Amino acid sequence: MPDIDRRTALTATGLAGLGLALPTDALAQTANSLDARKPGLPLKSGHLHMGTGTGPQGRIGITNLYLTRDDRPWLPVMGEFHFTRFPSAYWEEELLKMKAAGVGIVASYVLWNHVELAPGRIDWTGDRDIGRFVRLCQKHGLLFFLRPGPWGHAEARFGGIPDWIAGSTRTRSNDPAYMAQVERFWRGLHDQLSGLMWKDGGPIVGMQVENEYNLGGPGQGREHIAALKALAVRIGFDVPLYTVTGWDQTVYPKGEVVPVHGGYPDEPWSAKTVKLPPKENYLFRFDSRVSGDLGAQTRGGRRGDADSDMADTPFLGAEYGGGVPVMYRRRPLLQPADVAAAVTTQVGSGVNLLGYYMFHGGANPMANGRMLEETQRSGGYNDCPAIAYDFQAPIGQYGEVNPVSAALRPLHYFLAEYGETLAPMTVHAPAVLPADKDDLKTLRWAVRAKGDTGFLFVNNHVRQYGTAAHPGTQFDVTLAGGPVRLPSRPVTIAPGDNFFWPIGMDLDGVRLDWATAQPVTRIADSDGPIHVMAACLPGPVELAFPAGTKVDAPARSEGGRVIVQVPPSATRPVRVTGADGRSVRLLLIDREAAKRIWVGEIGGERRVVLSAADALFGPDGLELRQRGEARFAWQILPGKAAMMTAKATAIAPLPFTQTREAGTAPPIEIGGPAKAAMQPLPEAHKAAAAFSFTIPKDVLAKGGDAFLEIDWRGDIGRLFDGPDMLDDAYWDGRVWRIGLKRFAARLGRPWTLTVMPLRADAPIYLDDAARAKLPAGAQVATLEVLRIVPEYRMEVKA
Known part of the structure; x- marks a missing residue:
């Protein structure tokens, strides 16, 4: 694996070989100067061995720089949603939520042990009906990316491989017995997806082969990935794109599959019980696409293939963390900016497919009473909740839209409308770079540009760390058409700021030299086009246009440009007319409206x-x-x-009764593959406190939902209806929220909440805000408040 610091130590030889720009003497070397004139790598296509890209809906292709749709640059947003981890009755509305958030491609693992519940018997019915799920994607104009493993990880037991196959074959290799089982699984899957490939008019545009693969040895390595792809093609998985994950020293046959990348704001799989150093995902990347440890279960011990493939493959993402899971030994909580800053920074680094893992949370199913989650005692590296797979995702385990969605949507809408312009742009490095990921003083920024057009990306947010303020900031950028200094007056880049600005942007024939606002989308009405932009800094937005441009706002002439300062307003568009008479309107919204x-x-x-x-x-x-x-x-x-x-319902505490006092929690065992804290054995839950309550049958509005909110303190919480466990959670400081509509048939009868005590000496990581909620004492197992929160709905007629 390349050293993290090496990725930010630029050399002329390394950058030139990648077609990236190196600062030159052509521009005065200020602290914030950048030369964006280098054209980058020449475009080439046809060198990657992909499947059929042409279908009734058009053509999908791939070059060494970007994806294409109908031969035009294409920069889509892809979000992971596991169909087997969500009730099928609600798939359609959840897909509509993803589409509304700006997701255009839905990705999903097909976890083998979620569908093969007994040896040799694969069940594609109910919540496992992948054919229905993909057809729902098609119904609503969403594309689909297939991730069928056969080893998927996904915090699943044995990475999703059924126990009897893991125990009887040499998995993740060309062992004939294993490959025969994979063929049986994949042939059954292909039968469910008949007619849904892109070439047939369906939505399936890609297939990922295996996952986090870095193994070597006979029948492994590149040979195994090649054999899996050949098997997929032979079965009939003929798709425009074949990918493989590119991190953690992955290996693959060059040209047969394309690497995809990712990165997370924290590492719940880490064995450390303290705050981690700053994550490199908050740095702009210039000479590597491979992020640090993403949690692969194996170690390759060699340099991976993805870095050496950069000149021939585009920078595609599949696992940029829309959140992170909460694992037993490590329970980090993310803020919306933690995700948005990392993701926007990677787009500024050249990402040309923005893929999230996860975008939609879910819940693990059970197979004939057996749990399917990853645990250290079953050989996994992590201990995960038996059921909960919320992932702190933009859309949660019960379909709730979380605040991180609001932080990401403006970027998604931008990529949908302007991604064709951004995708061919080369990434350029500034003259002064941070020394490494721990440097919190040097401003982090980059430019993606082509010709005399570009986007300037700035990130001054690092999770859990304070960054320096940068008062008096201006940027000197040299484009093909000459140098540009922006904005016209110095501004302050505050700690936590993260944004991008357009430079030389074409707005339906009107040139925008720059704006201190982030483009979001374009709409139109009978009066013509409207470009919507979101302010990035407090106060008025600065817009700059070429001389001769007319703006219906107070303006000044300066340096051969027309400069205007416009207060954001969602009700007052600014009309701009170019020297040739073409006209466009700009609608500038403030930062709160952007959420x-x-x-x-x-x-x-x-x-x-x-x-x-x-x-x-x-x-x-x-x-x-x-x-x-x-x-x-x-x-x-x-x-x-x-x-x-709407007609309101009072929110009142739900009464409960403590039916069992907590016993003494046993000391937490250290061990397992991670040599870290292991979750207690099932027998240890006899020490859990127990609380009983009943939710009235009438809490659900017609067609709507209601949420049980549990404010508790402890180690592990488990919710039961009789002997049936409905959900579980590791305490992390949040209120535990449970959607009730999927449990409608269980309402009106007593439920039990058990709370395993959390020991004061527990060797687990909690964020400071969570620890501050813990009372003093040897252990804690309390239920503070229960309440039912209704969901209200409103239909709006345009």
Whole structure:
């Protein structure tokens, strides 16, 4: 694996070989100067051995620089959603949530042991009906990326390989017995997906072969990946794209598969019980695409293939963390900015497929009473909850839209509208770079540019670490058309800021020299196009245009440009007319409004909606949903704000009874593959406290949901209806929220919550904010409050 520090120590030889730009003497070497004139690598195609890219819906292709759709650059957003980890009755509305958040491709593992519940008997019914899931994607204009392992990891037992196959074959190799079982599994899968490949008019555009693969030896390594791809092709998985994960020293046959990359804001799989050093995902990348440890279960002991493949393959992502899981020994909690800053920084580093793992959380199924989660005692590296797979994702385990979604949506909408322009752009490094990932003083920035157009990316956020303020900041960027200094007056880049600005952007024929606002999307009405931008800094947005441009706002002439300072307003578009008479409007929203933005179709027209509620754009129009708040406010742009209040239900504590006092929790065992804290054995739960309560049958509104919120303190919580465990959680400081509609048939009868005590000496990691909630004492196992929070819904007619 390349050393982390090496990735940020640029050399002329290394950058030139990758077609990346090195600072030159052509531009005055200020602290914030950058030469963006180097054109980058020449475009080439046809050298990668992919499947059929042409179908009734058009053509999907791949070059060494970017993906293409109908021969035009294409930069899609892909989000992971495991169909077997969510009730099939609600798949359709969850897919609509993903689409509303700007996801265009749904990816999913097909975890083998989720569908083969007994030896030789694969069940594709109910929550395992992948054919129905993919057809629902197709119904709503979503593409699908297939990830069928056969080893998938996904925090599943044996990486998803059934026990009887793990115990009787040499897995993850060309062992004939293993490959025969894989062929049986994949042939059954192909039967379910008949007619759904892209070439047949279906939505399946890609297939990932294996996962986190870095093994060597007879029948392993590149030979095994080649054999798996050949098997897939022979069975009939003919798709435009074949990929393999590219991190942790992965190996693969060059040209047969394309590496995809990722990175996470924390490492729940780490054995450390303290705050981790700054993650490298908050640095711009210039000479490597491979992030640090992403949690592969094996170690290759050699340099992986992905770095040496950079000149021939585009920078594609599959596992940028939309969140992170909570594992037994390590329970980090993310803030929305932790995810948004890392992801935007990687796009600024050249990512041309933004793939998330996970975008939608879920829950592990059981196989005939057997648990399927990864545990150290079963040979895995991690201990995971038996059921919960929430992942702190943009859409949670019960379909709740979480605040991180709001932090990501503006970027997704930008890529959907302007990704064709961004994708061919070369990444350029500034003259002064941070010394390494621990350097929190040097400003982190980069430019993606082509010709005299580009985007300037800035990141001044690092999870759990304070970064320096940068007052008096301007940027000197030299494009093909000459040098540009922006903005016209110095600004302050505050700690935590993360954004990108356009330079030389074409707005329907009107040139925008720069803006201190982030482009979000483009809509149109009878009066022409409207480009929506979000302010990045406090105060007015600065817009700069070529001389001769007319702007219906107070302007000044400076340096041969027209400069305007415009306060953000969601109701007052700014009209701009170029010297040739072409006209366009800009709608500038502030940073708070950007957190409430949604883009989708209403009545067949693409519209922008501002609302703190969650939005779904369905065939019947716009639907808004929100938890615990009956008052809805929204604005459809361009247009006026509206407000309405639904019939409210009082939120009151739910009574409960403690039925068993906590015993003394046993000391936590250190061991397992990670040589770290191991979750207690099942017998240890006899020390758990127990609480009983009953949820009234009438808490669910017609067609809606309600959420049980559990404020508790302890180590492990488990929720039971009689002997059936409904959910579980490791305590991490959050209120535990459980959606009730999937348990509708169980309401009205007593449920039991057990709380395993958390020892004061437990060798586990908790964020400081969580630890601050723990009382003094040898152990804690308490239930503070139970409450039912209703979900309100509102249909909006355009």
